[in-house]
Amino acid sequence: MSDTRSNLPTDSREPDTDRPRVAPAIITPSVDALEAHLAPYAAHSSQSRGRRYPEAAPAARTEFQRDRDRIVHSTAFRRLEYKTQVFVNHEGDLFRTRLTHSLEVAQIARSVARNLRVNEDLVEAISLAHDLGHTPFGHAGQDTLNECMREHGGFEHNLQSLAVVDDLEEHYGAFDGLNLCFETREGILKHCSRENARRLGELGERFLNGHQPSIEAQIANLADEIAYNNHDVDDGLRSGLLTIEQLSEVALWQVHYEAARGDYPQIEGRRLVHETVRRIINTLIVDLIDTTARQLERHAPTSLDDVRAAPPLVAHSEVVAAQAGELKRFLFKNLYRHYRVMRMANKARRVIAGLFDAFTDDSRLLPPAYQAKDAAAQPRLIAHYIAGMTDRYALKEYRRLFVVDDN
Template identity: 45%
Template sequence: MGERAAYASDPSQSRGRLFAPGASPTRSEFQRDRDRIVHSAAFRRLQHKTQVFLHHEGQHYRTRLTHTLEVSQMARSIARALRLDEDLAEAVALAHDLGHTPFGHAGERVLHDKMAEWGGFDHNMQAIRVVTRLENRYAEHDGLNLSWEALEGILKHNGPLTDRQGRALRADKPLPPGLNDIPASADLMAWSYASLEAQSAAIADDIAYNSHDIDDALRAGLIRLADLTDVPLVGPLVREVLERWPDIERSRQAHEVQRRLITLQIEDVIAESSRAIAEVAPQSADDVRNAGRTLIRFSRPVHDAEQGLKRFLFERVYRSEEVMGPVRHSQTVVGMLFDHYLVTGAMPGRWGEAARHAPDRATRARVVADFIAGMTDPYALEQHARLFDGAGQLR
């Protein structure tokens, strides 16, 4: 990496960790964050968690792990071009989905409904719980003991969560559970924007979704390349590829479209973000936090086209019966497991012990949500099959 920009996060100026780990002779603070995330159990479990298509449906579809790796590569590319700290961008990207439930957003919706009485469930806040409380590898503390900047990035990569008075930004979207109870070395300033590194991870997530969900949908036969010719953002690329290489294999055509779509979006983000940064002229990472706007972004034409592409994917892929049929089953699985564990507390190891000693029902429910959120798809299906017969009755 070249010389770091003045507005980039500087690992030597980190606000630190809750527990002092001692100096490292070979790694920066943000490199240590990245490495701790990669070696966590929660990161390994992403291998068997749904992205869009359920894990058992085929080995060529993306899982949360492969999606996360793709996001981290794109975040690092954006960070390098803008002279940011690549390691922090990568760390936030690698951790951004650690709080996801089995079966993707379907499982999250069920847990949110089941936890409504106790503040609901939010996968982003669950990622914070994972890295600050639930990972239990270290002898001296719970959690991964990440730097302040990594925690801030995980919490706020999609933007501020409150106003300066700590109130929700929207009346219809209450504050996520546990926001005021995050162990960190300093206040995470939920009212401010996150670092440019975290913003890079957030937009890389969007780019990955746009590009790779098309690829998986083509593999699944839900759409054909010809269906995309008039779709915003991707349509011109499809027409160009089909005209230039009409006779090559469909898989090669699809890959050519995918790589061009990724390149188009990343190059647009770099150009537009460079303009936005120059306009604000931040001289430090704190200037970025106080800028009052997102600086890592698409240009307006690409943003509008990207929204059109998302609408297409929502209608033709995410809401297709091929996706929604398994989704409905997975929601039933998660709901039945939650109800059973909340009543019985019969979970293995530390989970069962925590449930038995919970001082109230709210604490017990949060333990159950933590346990289920950490499950992989196959493990959740296995536990459901073990506990219930085909009619949904306890065995």
């Protein structure tokens, strides 16, 4: 009797147990292969200016992918979930936080980077890290902490983000911070005073010499503006602080609102708002890609050094930039200066100033890690402690210090 197995397809036969198995070869692409598609003016991992502390090259990923992964796994990144943009964390679960904002920035920035053939991993790392140093309670918290630190060097959230990744994170045995690449750290540092730029050495040189950061850093910067302007419109409408009637004054909104109603006459409410906002975002992204592509063609950079020496290359067209500026001014007047937002901002200032004053008066109220041996260093440690708080933790600390029946 013949073996019926011989009539089966080859891949259906039982394995030959007498034959030694050979594991399939795993082919790990080189860094050059992973970045072979990049334009010559993009930032390449193999040409990075390196890290503050030398490390062996990563396996199966690029240096910028390693940076992104370190940022995502950091403590400061997780805290962004409970730090807010405009609305304080306890005001509602559906409003944007610094975490969701950072994810939206990264998504927009990667789309732009892909179309311009620049480094998506670097632009993502910068986008995810750009708000790590933000205080609780948004801009009100930052402005108050800057005022508290006026006599001690001030407070800038960009510098604080750099301090987080350079020194404050505690994940590795060999060094403080995350030991990110120069290019990632450069992109995080969006603004910097000349005084601080001198103190930062190589990282601050571009602010002194009038040079630009990488294309990737410029993209992350504009993606940040696209994200927060549009999600503030969405959150403003959801909260009831803004109305459709008010927004009809803004050309960028009204054009897309009418187009959405024309294409879908049956939709209304939140669906209509989302349809309008997504169209605005798409217009801004496409215009940014097209205008930047023309800028690149005009200036013809052939290296990252050429990008640094050129004027800003990532930009909107004049028409769209004017429309985006009009939307930004509208939000400042009607949302950020709304009396309900101002009331919460006033409370936030009281909390931040109260915490700073209490810790300054008696540093023993601080956790031991933030008690300085040198009195001159104490204010900066207090700023680090407060800046690292989430909205709800700051409120809890305030109650602990000033409410008698609280624990």
